[in-house]
Amino acid sequence: MPYYIGDVIKDEKRLVARTPEKFRETGVDVRLEVRAEEIDKDKKTVRLSDGTIAPYDILVLGTGTTAVVPKVPGVELEGVFILKTLPDAIRIKAYLREKRCRKAIIVGAGFIGLEMCEALRTLEIDTQVIDLVSRPAMRWDPEFSNTILEELTRQKVTFLPNTGMTSIVEGKDHRLRLKTNNGEMEADMILIAIGVRPNAKLAVDAGLQIGKSGAIQVDFSQRTSGEGIYAVGDCCEVYHRVSRKWVHIPLGDIANKQGRVAGLNIGGGSMIFPGVVGAQSFKIFNLGAAAAGIDETEAKNSGYHPVSTVIWGNAIARSMPGEKRLGIKLVADRATGMLLGAQAVGTTGAVERINTLSCALWNGMGLDEIAYLDFAYSPPFSPAWDPIHIAAQELIRKL
Amino acid sequence: MPYYIGDVIKDEKRLVARTPEKFRETGVDVRLEVRAEEIDKDKKTVRLSDGTIAPYDILVLGTGTTAVVPKVPGVELEGVFILKTLPDAIRIKAYLREKRCRKAIIVGAGFIGLEMCEALRTLEIDTQVIDLVSRPAMRWDPEFSNTILEELTRQKVTFLPNTGMTSIVEGKDHRLRLKTNNGEMEADMILIAIGVRPNAKLAVDAGLQIGKSGAIQVDFSQRTSGEGIYAVGDCCEVYHRVSRKWVHIPLGDIANKQGRVAGLNIGGGSMIFPGVVGAQSFKIFNLGAAAAGIDETEAKNSGYHPVSTVIWGNAIARSMPGEKRLGIKLVADRATGMLLGAQAVGTTGAVERINTLSCALWNGMGLDEIAYLDFAYSPPFSPAWDPIHIAAQELIRKL
Numbered sequence: 001m002p003y004y005i006g007d008v009i010k011d012e013k014r015l016v017a018r019t020p021e022k023f024r025e026t027g028v029d030v031r032l033e034v035r036a037e038e039i040d041k042d043k044k045t046v047r048l049s050d051g052t053i054a055p056y057d058i059l060v061l062g063t064g065t066t067a068v069v070p071k072v073p074g075v076e077l078e079g080v081f082i083l084k085t086l087p088d089a090i091r092i093k094a095y096l097r098e099k100r101c102r103k104a105i106i107v108g109a110g111f112i113g114l115e116m117c118e119a120l121r122t123l124e125i126d127t128q129v130i131d132l133v134s135r136p137a138m139r140w141d142p143e144f145s146n147t148i149l150e151e152l153t154r155q156k157v158t159f160l161p162n163t164g165m166t167s168i169v170e171g172k173d174h175r176l177r178l179k180t181n182n183g184e185m186e187a188d189m190i191l192i193a194i195g196v197r198p199n200a201k202l203a204v205d206a207g208l209q210i211g212k213s214g215a216i217q218v219d220f221s222q223r224t225s226g227e228g229i230y231a232v233g234d235c236c237e238v239y240h241r242v243s244r245k246w247v248h249i250p251l252g253d254i255a256n257k258q259g260r261v262a263g264l265n266i267g268g269g270s271m272i273f274p275g276v277v278g279a280q281s282f283k284i285f286n287l288g289a290a291a292a293g294i295d296e297t298e299a300k301n302s303g304y305h306p307v308s309t310v311i312w313g314n315a316i317a318r319s320m321p322g323e324k325r326l327g328i329k330l331v332a333d334r335a336t337g338m339l340l341g342a343q344a345v346g347t348t349g350a351v352e353r354i355n356t357l358s359c360a361l362w363n364g365m366g367l368d369e370i371a372y373l374d375f376a377y378s379p380p381f382s383p384a385w386d387p388i389h390i391a392a393q394e395l396i397r398k399l
Numbered sequence: 400m401p402y403y404i405g406d407v408i409k410d411e412k413r414l415v416a417r418t419p420e421k422f423r424e425t426g427v428d429v430r431l432e433v434r435a436e437e438i439d440k441d442k443k444t445v446r447l448s449d450g451t452i453a454p455y456d457i458l459v460l461g462t463g464t465t466a467v468v469p470k471v472p473g474v475e476l477e478g479v480f481i482l483k484t485l486p487d488a489i490r491i492k493a494y495l496r497e498k499r500c501r502k503a504i505i506v507g508a509g510f511i512g513l514e515m516c517e518a519l520r521t522l523e524i525d526t527q528v529i530d531l532v533s534r535p536a537m538r539w540d541p542e543f544s545n546t547i548l549e550e551l552t553r554q555k556v557t558f559l560p561n562t563g564m565t566s567i568v569e570g571k572d573h574r575l576r577l578k579t580n581n582g583e584m585e586a587d588m589i590l591i592a593i594g595v596r597p598n599a600k601l602a603v604d605a606g607l608q609i610g611k612s613g614a615i616q617v618d619f620s621q622r623t624s625g626e627g628i629y630a631v632g633d634c635c636e637v638y639h640r641v642s643r644k645w646v647h648i649p650l651g652d653i654a655n656k657q658g659r660v661a662g663l664n665i666g667g668g669s670m671i672f673p674g675v676v677g678a679q680s681f682k683i684f685n686l687g688a689a690a691a692g693i694d695e696t697e698a699k700n701s702g703y704h705p706v707s708t709v710i711w712g713n714a715i716a717r718s719m720p721g722e723k724r725l726g727i728k729l730v731a732d733r734a735t736g737m738l739l740g741a742q743a744v745g746t747t748g749a750v751e752r753i754n755t756l757s758c759a760l761w762n763g764m765g766l767d768e769i770a771y772l773d774f775a776y777s778p779p780f781s782p783a784w785d786p787i788h789i790a791a792q793e794l795i796r797k798l
Contacts, residue, residue, distance in 0.1 A: 281775035
């Protein structure tokens, strides 16, 4: 009988889609509240935290990631949170409700940090974001980071750039006091959202190959270097079709796909995971921000010859009512005219454009054809010349 | 000096983006209110309605289409309209305002007819749509036509299928009385929206090759069969990348692109028009409806071996608020697994999915890769498994 082993705690049991009993009916032995401590590749066994030894023919690692917490004094204080799992979210929600938070500081202006701004502002909590870097959403072009910053300001979220935390102590006006290289500030709650790292210790200890990214190395069939051992999801690498490198992109949709590919192969089917183009998005109040492919730096590092442009157009026809300003950035290879990357920011239509451009990146399309792609044009949905066309034509002139 | 010749009437002059004077400054002689009557291919001249003869080296035909009006008695009565040009729209608007319309009948349940329903209902005018065929938006799958019909009903628009007009006479309770094979009905205004046909007479008379569709035949550079004569826009054919046939798809975005290709070639550049995949969309009240590629019948006629599926999914993550039900139909070739066509209907996300699938059709992608395309997933914008993935996986099982 297949096992599922996880150190899922009691409170989380309801989060498992089906109960262990239900799983058992379908022939899967689900064991919760037990941790896999060590893999013995030669004996094909896993030593569990309850002292038992579980044998395997096929082993699937889906160990995910852990939120990074900087080793500074005070991160263990009440009111300091990370947000990685659903129990984390439940803890934060309970704290906000019970402690009557008036002010929050978010450390890190990435996806999680920025998305949490909206949740906190909805509760009318004063919100401040700090980051080591100079602007929010660093992955995006400075012009788009600026658009995001404007939206933060409109929503009364303050952003403090070039700021790193040095310690957290008890506060005076508020529960906590955050000390940084850029002054001190108080808040009732501090959320640390500075990224995640793959949980690869089991794999490292077992002597499995680890990629340059620190995540578990896999092949197109999700097989690790260990016989009969697969890895899927945030703990392993994924092939990037544009950079042609194996990278670590811990995102839920990729994890879903890898799980399916591994399952099909384990079940006797044959399938390869075709890879990703690095598509991602997040919502920040009224703005959508999305990106796919690689930026100029990644392009140079991969051996491409990048050239880029940023244009501002309308997501829908100019004659239609509503806010429609949409920014698109394209990066292409000067040598071939091939699209390498795309970014978009706007109140409407940003993610949709990036999904279309993801398909273009997937197929290695050149700007010449992207500039004339056939879209389902209708004024409520797009201008006759879509911002994608305009951006591609603009960039062709720079090749 | 290049000419622009058009039988644009005085009222329309303001519709020309720049005045004739402004054009002249940039070296273009714009002559309005004059019609091109005849082309002499050998002498390379055009006879105009003002009796003059205009010589040319290069001639571009952009004669567009004309709305089809059935030859039945009464179509010339006041209150009977077509909607093809902006002056048509202005005439309809003035009539509705001045005559206090309470009831309207739309003949034809295609794009124009259905889009006009919303405009008329916004003015609180009783609106009825009749069509010769059995359902609105015939191009879409019966399941989606049904969704559109439900929306029409919700918006208090009645649809009468299998109904053709036989004549229009003066009415009793309302200004007009429409007689059909399916009974008689009265209204204050009748809009005839049963399609368009290409204005190819000039080209036919000049002996230019005309395509099977009745539109002017062109090549990838927008050249007709006549030396130095180009054609662009709704009057000419376009290459369909999926059916691999030259077809007539009179849509504004295609016209824009063809004009640009012709202009580049005429101006000494070299460029080919890469064709279309038949992408189109329209909005019907709260619904977006979009399609690209070909349906089962067109696929069979082109020599493919079609197999199809219709699925209903969510445009955004299930946990997000708001109406999100989205239907997607995919048609693929059983022999190769290649995507041949796609349709979508929903309150949100339909057009966007079709734009992405247009890019997939453009590249001749197979279902195996479409089922794993990398999108910019985030719950406010899509589920982790997008309806596109689900539809593709569903259809793979039918191959």
